[in-house]
Amino acid sequence: MLTLVTGANGQLGKTIKNLAKHQKISDSFVFTSRDQLDLSYLDNIQSFIESYKFDLIINCAAYTAVDKAETHEKEANLINHLAVKKIAELAQINSIKLIHISTDFVFDGLKHGLYNESDVTGPLSIYGKTKLAGENAVLSIMKYNAIIIRTSWVYSEYGNNFVDTILKLIQKRDELNIVSDQMGSPTYANDLGQLILNIMNSDKFISSKKASEIYHYSNEGECSWYDFASEIGNISRIKCTINPIKTEDYPTAAKRPKHTLMSKKKISQNFGLKINFWKDSLKICMRNLLTKPISNKN
Numbered sequence: 001m002l003t004l005v006t007g008a009n010g011q012l013g014k015t016i017k018n019l020a021k022h023q024k025i026s027d028s029f030v031f032t033s034r035d036q037l038d039l040s041y042l043d044n045i046q047s048f049i050e051s052y053k054f055d056l057i058i059n060c061a062a063y064t065a066v067d068k069a070e071t072h073e074k075e076a077n078l079i080n081h082l083a084v085k086k087i088a089e090l091a092q093i094n095s096i097k098l099i100h101i102s103t104d105f106v107f108d109g110l111k112h113g114l115y116n117e118s119d120v121t122g123p124l125s126i127y128g129k130t131k132l133a134g135e136n137a138v139l140s141i142m143k144y145n146a147i148i149i150r151t152s153w154v155y156s157e158y159g160n161n162f163v164d165t166i167l168k169l170i171q172k173r174d175e176l177n178i179v180s181d182q183m184g185s186p187t188y189a190n191d192l193g194q195l196i197l198n199i200m201n202s203d204k205f206i207s208s209k210k211a212s213e214i215y216h217y218s219n220e221g222e223c224s225w226y227d228f229a230s231e232i233g234n235i236s237r238i239k240c241t242i243n244p245i246k247t248e249d250y251p252t253a254a255k256r257p258k259h260t261l262m263s264k265k266k267i268s269q270n271f272g273l274k275i276n277f278w279k280d281s282l283k284i285c286m287r288n289l290l291t292k293p294i295s296n297k298n
């Protein structure tokens, strides 16, 4: 089985590459960074994909700059929607299975309770709208053989993410103000990456023709960004006062949904998963990050 992973320099792409290396299965993957396969050139996607005989594509690439997307809609739409549509068309024509990653930002965050996969969407940002357009393209082109995984608040040992940012800030500052009225669930990229490898190895997806499905996945539990930052402070034991603030006091270009907790019942039941609690996974990631010495505040 040969699998293409796009966005190989991103958090999830790097995580899957690392997991594949440790599990000694790298030979069955082709990992592409933007340099090797730039998804903004739609014609190149076709020539690249058709120059191999892929069985599966895992699309980790995305335009993820949520605030920048507000003023760069064309670019965000090209990667999050039109390139995804092209990938789905090629997957459909060439009988390739597809795992595509999407986001909780397809919701407006106004639901009281957990979001199910069939709940009505209502993205508040350009990023959310373009990601939703990508989902819809996959589902309309591929009636079978595609899985869309909506995830949230992804962090990892790689690249810029909330954990890395807060860790750097608490080393530099004595006080931080963090939004406490947006609730969600963090996702450790390593847990998501391992889930994807498990799905790849599952007969339920790979060896059978199944109707395309959306699944929700994050770590278990819920928190605000303030809770998340406070836990990073607790685990690191670096002294820094973290104050809760309201969304209105931290204006951003893109509007963010206030409450995007997603039910993971469907993915847990279908793939027999036990999902890690967010604080447990955060500890593991931070242990890896903190092996680098922490400098004193100056």
Ligand SMILES: NC(=O)c1ccc[n+]([C@@H]2O[C@H](COP(=O)([O-])OP(=O)(O)OC[C@H]3O[C@@H](n4cnc5c(N)ncnc54)[C@H](OP(=O)(O)O)[C@@H]3O)[C@@H](O)[C@H]2O)c1
Binding pocket: 006, 007, 008, 009, 010, 011, 012, 013, 033, 034, 035, 037, 038, 039, 040, 059, 060, 061, 062, 063, 064, 079, 101, 102, 103, 104, 131, 150, 151, 152, 153, 154, 155, 159
């Ligand atoms: N991060 C989150 O909090 C979060 C939350 C919910 C859902 N998601 C979704 O999860 C998936 C993985 O996210 P992530 O956190 O791994 O994102 P990431 O770290 O930003 O990685 C995205 C990757 O996509 C690549 N990319 C962007 N434009 C490209 C293009 N034109 N051609 C080829 N590659 C291109 C980027 O390349 P460069 O490295 O060259 O820029 C980057 O390596 C995405 O679908 C994202 O929408 C993420």
